[in-house]
Amino acid sequence: MPLQNRVLPTQEIVAESGRGLLMGNRGTLHRPDRTLGATRWRSKAWICCVLEWKGVQRDPMPPSRWTALFFFDEAVALAAGHRPCAYCRRRDYLLYAGAWAAARGLPERPRAAAMDAQLHLERVEPRSRQQRTTIAELDELPDGAMIRFDGRPALVLGGKVLSWSWEGYDTPARPAGLRDVAVTGVVGREKYQVLTPPANLLVLKAGFAPLLHPTAIGN
Secondary structure: OOOEEEOOOOEEEEOOOOOOOOEEEEOEEEOOOOOOOOOOOOOOOOEOOOOOOOOOOOOOOOOOOOOOEEEEOHHHHOOOOOEOOOOOHHHHHHHHHHHHHHHOOOOOOOOOHHHHHHHHHHHHHOOOOOOOOOOEEEEHOOOOEEEOOOOOEEEEEEEEEEEOOOOEEOOOOOOOOEEEEEOOOOEOOEEEEEOOOOOHHHHHHHOOOOOHHHHHHOO
């Protein structure tokens, strides 16, 4: 029976056999019996890490220490509101922080705590404690962003929208073109629910290249 520690683009944490390319941390979320309680974070530092680090063997749910979370790839992690770990992914963290600064015209990279505080404002609704989303047109979104498309999470990449599942990314049945649609007699653009928080969208727009699953590249 898989542990409940796989993170969806919608921030939900589920029991799933797929492991993915990255792991992460939000603090200790599990009970002594290795099931999750109601809490979905203990810290605003939602990070994503490499699966292997210097041969260290980790218990995914050690008592009262931390709960290892797993992501299909970094597009999913960014959509869920995570950022690269500054320790095991130092190079990616510096690139991420550099893109954060460039997107905002800052003179230097911000500290991790400042980025975490901003991300937390954008990823969680304070009252419901559910994922906070935005609305945008496809041509406003950078590669690596994730949206809800035909009722499912999907990746924006190279002018396409790739449906996501734990089996991989797949080209959707209908094209993701920027087609005009008539809404109450007014011609407008299709808009989509965006899962990736605005701060991570800015980082992607500024050139940060997330680690993507090979099935994304194949499409």
